[in-house]
Amino acid sequence: MSKWSRKLHSRISLPIYFSLAVFFIFLITVSITGTLFFIAHFFGLINNEIGQDGVYLPIVLLISCAIIGTTISAMTSRKMVKTIRTFIEGTARLAKGDFSIRLELEGPPEFKVLSENFNKMAEELGGIEILRKDFINNFSHEFKTPIVSIKGFAEVLKHDDLSKEERDEYLDIVIEESARLASLASNVLVLSKIEAQNILTDKDRFNIGEQLRQCVLLLAAKIDKKQLSLDVHVQDREISGNKELLNQVWLNLLDNAVKFTPEGGSILIEMKKKEDRLAILFQDSGPGIEPDAIPRIFDKFYQQDASHSTAGNGLGLSIAHQIVELHGGTITCDSSLNQGTTFTVTLPLSM
Known part of the structure; x- marks a missing residue:
């Protein structure tokens, strides 16, 4: 396909694309059917009685056009169906969590816009997934650390041989870590509330x-x-x-x-x-x-x-x-x- 034809092809919108496709299918069907009947008549395969009959000839023409038109439509629609299947497969992979999928659909400008929007959506979802995993990992770390610290010092405080200074020091750490947990919970709630506001x-x-x-x-x-x-x-x-x-x-x-x-x-x-x-x-x-x-x-x-x-x-x-x-x-x-x-x-x- 030449550069000029590719450029023209990319500028044909989807409605015009379908209209031209239907027109050419109709034109090719009529041409092939007419040619076949001419050849059949030339070689005597169609006698004058059938040609002069007002019932059999339209039926034969209708059946011939239907068969030839259906065959041509099936052949020409394979590219369109392939594009749709590609899009379906892409959305299926995206639904399963594969955010690396990208589409490069060829055809009318609408398909190119569809590809660009799909790729943008996949990129945004991939970024959200990374942020979600990062949020979970960081939140788990920030939440787990003070809990482990509180648990450890609470166990130490059960010992009766601790001096008052040691006990006060460990209690201060427990209080500090508890305040840290409370601050974390409060900040997460505040952030969630703010993010929900438009x-x-x-x-x-x-x-x-x-x-x-x-x-x-x-x-x-x-x-x-x-x-x-x-x-x-x-x-x-x-x-x-x-x-x-x-x-x-x-x-x-x-x-x-x-x-x-x-x-x-x-x-x-x-x-x-x-x-x-x-x-x-x-x-x-x-x-x-x-x-x-x-x-x-x-x-x-x-x-x-x-x-x-x-x-x-x-x-x-x-x-x-x-x-x-x-x-x-x-x-x-x-x-x-x-x-x-x-x-x-x-x-x-x-x-």
Whole structure:
């Protein structure tokens, strides 16, 4: 097939394709039937009585056209049936969990669109399956670790020969791991609730500058404990949104900045107005984030510390990302190793 004919073939829509197919089948059927009758008459296979009879000739023609037309239709429809069977086989493999299947259907433009949509669907389902497995693996790890720790120290606490200091130390660990479990369960519920929302509810007008200052006061003890230098440059501005959800965003970003900034380091909170949007920056002087890790920091349960020794369960940034998107905003991360990290949340001033 030449390049011109392939190009023309790809531009013929499905209705025209079927119409042309029916026309050519009819044309070929009539031509073949007429030719056969001409040959039969030429060699005397059809006598004049049959030709002059008004009943037998139409019946013979009808039967001949039906047989020849059916044969030609069966031959020409094999390609169409093959395409449909290919699609059926592809959907069957997809239904069984084979998300690597891809289709390259040839024919009318509708078939090419069908192939593209099928391949896109298979790719999306494959990505969802990977995320599902990753979520289950990470959740199992995060859930199992504190339970094993609580069980182990509870068994040790049954011993009567423990000193008061040892008993208090083990009880503190049990309390800490229990709080970690409670936090994990709470964060999973919050994330599930947020992901299920398509429309932001419980919106109010509130002072975001005052909210940021209150978040600083809530974490003042942690900041003082690490002797961190804190610069806050925020103004009183009103925005429309869910105050409780946005409060979780600020607390998470500030808590992360405190957690990863070394003692004596510095943290900057700054607010900037950009046309009809408001940008809030959280900058720290911590160790920074690996370049390869930055695209994954908003994934569920992702932690740059593969040993999971750092406090947290990898859900905070994922929750923050979902909340900001629900408000029609964006959250970005800019980080360099040994030069600190900056998270920027941009929100619309009016919603």
